[in-house]
Amino acid sequence: MTLTPRGLDKVEALVDKGVHIPNPWTIDIDDDVDVDRISGDGVTIHPGTRIRGGQTVISAGVELGREGPVTIEDCRLGPKVQLKGGFASRAVFLEGANLGLGHHVREGCLLEEQSGGAHTVGLKQTILFPYVTLGSLINFCDAFMAGGTSRADHSEVGSSYIHFNFTPTGDKTTPSLFGDVPRGVTLREKPIFLGGQGGAVGPVQTNFGAVVGAGSVLRGDVLEESHLVIEGSSRAIRRPYRPTYRSLVPMVRKNVTYLAQLDALEAWYVHARAPFFAGQEFGPLVAEGARAMLASARKERCSRLAKLAAKLPGGDESQTRVSAAMGELIEVFGQQAGQPPAEVLGPLTSAASAGSSYLEAVHALEDDAALGLQAWLSGVVAETTSRAHTLLPDLARA
Structure with a gap:
C-alpha cells in the first residue's frame, strides 16, 4: 500500500516555487489553501508546520516553525514574519513581526511591523503598534499598545504579565488602551513599560511614557505622561460578595474611547498606509486582512456592550430602553472617516511612490507633517466620541 500525505501536491508546488522545506513529508497543508497566495521568495517552512484556510497569505521571507511546530489558520503574514512555534488563527502579522515558541494567537489580532513576543504569549483581540515587545508567559487579550521609536526604544510588557479582561459578572467590556492611535502612528512617543509579574484590570488607559513597576496590578488610569506607578494591596479583605454593576456610564465611556481609536486606526489604514501595501507582493491581501482585524475588534467590542446591556437588572421595560439606547450608541462607530x-498625506504618499518602506517614511516625516497627521486622527477620535457622548445621558436614564 502506498501512503500519500495530505497536501503533498501543494508541498511539491511550493518547493517548485522556491520555498525551502527541509522535510516535505512533515508538512500538512489543507485542501483549501491557495499556493498562489504563498511566496516562493525566501520562505522557509520547518517540520511540523500545519497550514490551513483559504484566506492564508504567506509573504516573502517568512519563516515558520524554527523552534517548534506551528499551526496557522486563515492568517495573513507580511514579509519576514517569524512564527517560531505555536498556533495562530485569523490574525494578521505585518513585516518583521515575530513570536516565540508556544504562542497562542486568536481572532482579531494585528501585530504591526517588528512587534512581537518571546515564548508562551497568549493574544486575542490585541493590536500592537511597531516595535512593541512582549516578554514570556504573558496573557494580553483585549488590548491596544503603542509607544516607542525603534527596536532599541520600544514599549515593553514584562514577563508573566496579565491583562485581566474578564469580570466576576462574566463581562468582557474591558478593552484597555496603552497609548493611543493619533500620536502612536507617528512613532515619536515615549515607550510604555509594564513591569513583569504584574497586571492591569481592564478597562484602563495609560499615557505615553508610563512606567508601571514590576509586581504592580494596575486598577486605574495613568493619564499623566511619563509617570511612575507602583501599586500593591497592603490590607486583606474578606466579606460577603454579591455580584453588582457599578455605574454603567464610566465603563461604557471607556469602551467608546477604545472604539473611537479603532475608527482612527481604520482611517489611517485606508488613507495613509494603503500605498505602502500596494508596493509589496500580496500587500493588498495583507492590508485587506488588517482592516478585517479592525472590523473584528469593533464587532467584538460592540457585541460585549450589547451583552452587558442585556444583563443589567430591571424589568422588561427597563431592559428594552437600555438595549435601544445601547444599540443607538453602537451605530455611531464604523462609519467611514472623511x-x-x-497636504496632510502628501509626504507619506510621495515616500510610498518613491519606494520607501512604511517605517522609513514615518521616521522621515518632518515634525510639522507629523503634527498634521496627529491632528487629523485626533479629529477623527474627537468627532466619533462627541457623537457617542451625546447618547450617554440617554443610556444613563434608561
Missing part, C-alpha cells in the same frame, strides 16, 4: 486634506 478624506483628509491632501
